[in-house]
Amino acid sequence: MKNKTLLISLFIVVAFMQLFVPAKMILTQESILKTGTAFKFKTTPIDPSDPFRGKYIDLNFEENKFKIQNKKDWVLNEDIYVLIENNNQGFAVIKDVVKEKPSSEINFIKAKVQYIQSYKTIKNITIEYPFQRFYMEESKAKEAENLHREALKNEYTTTYALVYLKNGEAVLKNVFINNTPIQDAVMHHQNN
Amino acid sequence: MSLIKDLNELVEANIISEDIAGKIQAYYTKKENSSPNKLFIAFGILGALLIGLGIILIIAHNWDSLSKITKSVISFVPLVVGQLICAFVILKKNTNKTWIEASSVFLFFAVGASISLISQIYNIPGNIASYTITWMLLCLPIVYLMKANTIALLYIIGSTFYACELGYWNYPNITPYNYWFLLLLILPSYYFLYKKNPKSNFLIFYNWLIPISLVISLGTVTNNYSEIMFAAYLSLFGIFYLIGNSIYFKEQNLRNNSFLVISSIGSIGMLLSLSFSWYWDNLLKIEFQFNHLKDFTEIIATTILSIGALILLLKNFNKQFIKNSILLEFVFILFILSFFYGLKYSFSVIFINLIIFAIGILTIKKGEQKNHFGILNFGLLIITALVICRFFDTDLSFVIRGLLFVCVGIGFFITNYWMLKKRKANEK
Numbered sequence: 145m146k147n148k149t150l151l152i153s154l155f156i157v158v159a160f161m162q163l164f165v166p167a168k169m170i171l172t173q174e175s176i177l178k179t180g181t182a183f184k185f186k187t188t189p190i191d192p193s194d195p196f197r198g199k200y201i202d203l204n205f206e207e208n209k210f211k212i213q214n215k216k217d218w219v220l221n222e223d224i225y226v227l228i229e230n231n232n233q234g235f236a237v238i239k240d241v242v243k244e245k246p247s248s249e250i251n252f253i254k255a256k257v258q259y260i261q262s263y264k265t266i267k268n269i270t271i272e273y274p275f276q277r278f279y280m281e282e283s284k285a286k287e288a289e290n291l292h293r294e295a296l297k298n299e300y301t302t303t304y305a306l307v308y309l310k311n312g313e314a315v316l317k318n319v320f321i322n323n324t325p326i327q328d329a330v331m332h333h334q335n336n
Numbered sequence: 337m338s339l340i341k342d343l344n345e346l347v348e349a350n351i352i353s354e355d356i357a358g359k360i361q362a363y364y365t366k367k368e369n370s371s372p373n374k375l376f377i378a379f380g381i382l383g384a385l386l387i388g389l390g391i392i393l394i395i396a397h398n399w400d401s402l403s404k405i406t407k408s409v410i411s412f413v414p415l416v417v418g419q420l421i422c423a424f425v426i427l428k429k430n431t432n433k434t435w436i437e438a439s440s441v442f443l444f445f446a447v448g449a450s451i452s453l454i455s456q457i458y459n460i461p462g463n464i465a466s467y468t469i470t471w472m473l474l475c476l477p478i479v480y481l482m483k484a485n486t487i488a489l490l491y492i493i494g495s496t497f498y499a500c501e502l503g504y505w506n507y508p509n510i511t512p513y514n515y516w517f518l519l520l521l522i523l524p525s526y527y528f529l530y531k532k533n534p535k536s537n538f539l540i541f542y543n544w545l546i547p548i549s550l551v552i553s554l555g556t557v558t559n560n561y562s563e564i565m566f567a568a569y570l571s572l573f574g575i576f577y578l579i580g581n582s583i584y585f586k587e588q589n590l591r592n593n594s595f596l597v598i599s600s601i602g603s604i605g606m607l608l609s610l611s612f613s614w615y616w617d618n619l620l621k622i623e624f625q626f627n628h629l630k631d632f633t634e635i636i637a638t639t640i641l642s643i644g645a646l647i648l649l650l651k652n653f654n655k656q657f658i659k660n661s662i663l664l665e666f667v668f669i670l671f672i673l674s675f676f677y678g679l680k681y682s683f684s685v686i687f688i689n690l691i692i693f694a695i696g697i698l699t700i701k702k703g704e705q706k707n708h709f710g711i712l713n714f715g716l717l718i719i720t721a722l723v724i725c726r727f728f729d730t731d732l733s734f735v736i737r738g739l740l741f742v743c744v745g746i747g748f749f750i751t752n753y754w755m756l757k758k759r760k761a762n763e764k
Contacts, residue, residue: 154477166451166454170408
């Protein structure tokens with residue numbers, strides 16, 4: 145009996161941990177969405193799939209390169225901090241890339257070095273943002289990609305991701321095509 | 337039923353007494369009751385596995401029409417249900433294997449479903465490797481608390497997937513050091529099962545999965561010098577071979593002696609690939625540079641494994657051991673010696689060919705001594721594989737290659753025929 149009590153107590157601790165991890169994930173994300181700063185990142189989506197988490201559109205950001213002086217100063221896959229500001233049109237641009245964590249008043253994203261290019265005068269790094277995936281309903285992901293491809297042909301169309309930033313952490317809230325949420329745009333397209 | 341019928345017949349024929357017949361019947365009845373129905377456990381696990389996977393797939397649809405709060409609440413439902421069933425099993429059904437295995441498998445997938453749905457709702461970054469490691473670690477305690485062996489097996493598979501995802505499929509490759517930590521955490525459950533129930537079917541699965549997982553994941557420590565990893569792999573196979581020849585495994589069927597099968601095939605396969613000159617030509621050209629700590633990972637892995645293999649070898653070393661040896665347990669030492677020699681000279685490739693040939697001959701000899709067709713033909717297969725490999729080397733003339741094939745073919749016929757004859761003579 146004593147053994148059983150111990151076992152069930154330990155099990156309750158484990159069960160609590162199993163509940164705590166997803167709950168903590170929700171709380172962190174909600175806190176960034178509530179108190180973080182919103183930025184619009186211009187993007188070009190495509191649609192792959194994840195066996196466990198379903199269909200998502202992979203986002204490729206226009207603002208993902210940063211000029212460097214020397215290739216040797218950068219290491220592939222290392223952590224970097226990307227300082228973000230808005231341009232005249234209200235879209236996010238890279239202000240600077242640093243290796244030391246900036247103070248929390250500045251808007252920045254903790255990211256990784258995805259690629260280092262150094263050829264003659266072209267010297268830059270490609271940044272891997274932590275919000276390159278946007279999960280969508282199975283039936284809509286493919287449609288979203290098609291819709292976007294059509295939108296690309298039209299120079300007046302802008303696609304962007306709305307991202308909230310807080311102390312280096314980022315939450316991708318939604319993807320918009322001409323200020324319409326991508327889900328609504330797809331639905332509208334499907335209905336027509 | 338047929339047992340009772342047979343016993344009655346034996347009693348009537350005065351071969352055994354009624355008393356003994358009663359005892360035999362009681363023994364089998366008790367045995368039947370104490371061992372649970374294996375089929376029932378298997379179906380229980382399969383059912384829970386399918387339901388769990390089904391839930392993950394339903395969740396992966398991404399229900400846009402549901403609000404964020406509804407989706408978040410739903411993601412906790414399978415998890416809480418799984419936890420309640422497991423708590424019930426711990427309290428009321430803790431001796432019923434079917435309940436333990438089925439409920440824990442369901443909980444395992446419920447945990448995975450829950451974290452995947454939350455990542456989906458909030459577009460949480462993170463690749464599949466970080467998702468897998470969180471999932472595995474959250475389920476590991478279930479293995480020990482509920483003595484759920486299926487979870488342990490799923491955990492090994494998950495950990496191996498994690499290692500492959502980071503070490504092989506991810507760009508740029510990252511050495512998954514955490515894999516070794518994950519594997520270490522599951523080993524006590526393997527040991528407990530071996531101590532408590534050495535005849536368990538789950539142990540056979542463990543025996544297969546652990547060495548396979550190690551063989552797959554060892555390659556992920558490679559950073560710059562894959563050439564060194566050949567020594568690490570041969571040492572690992574050396575350890576497996578010695579384990580496969582331990583008393584416990586020798587009593588097992590060959591299909592259950594995973595360590596022996598994996599090590600024999602692995603060592604021979606690796607030696608055959610080393611019997612080509614490309615490896616050794618490459619080795620002569622390499623300039624090893626060790627500047628960073630990560631340049632040493634191959635050397636560290638090789639050192640640990642070869643020392644382990646050497647200790648195990650010395651522990652088993654005696655006259656009988658040498659007499660029964662087919663050289664496979666010494667391969668790692670011979671290779672390491674030829675590796676150092678190969679850094680300067682190109683003779684090593686011939687040496688490797690000679691080793692394979694010697695292993696083939698010794699295996700044939702062992703098969704003949706033990707009167708075992710399987711071992712005999714394995715030896716012949718080794719020689720054949722060696723000949724086929726040399727067939728691809730263009731520097732041998734067609735006549736010599738042709739003659740080699742003919743000789744080996746004749747060898748197959750003669751040895752098998754001779755052994756068959758010997759067996760028949762013995763039977764007479």
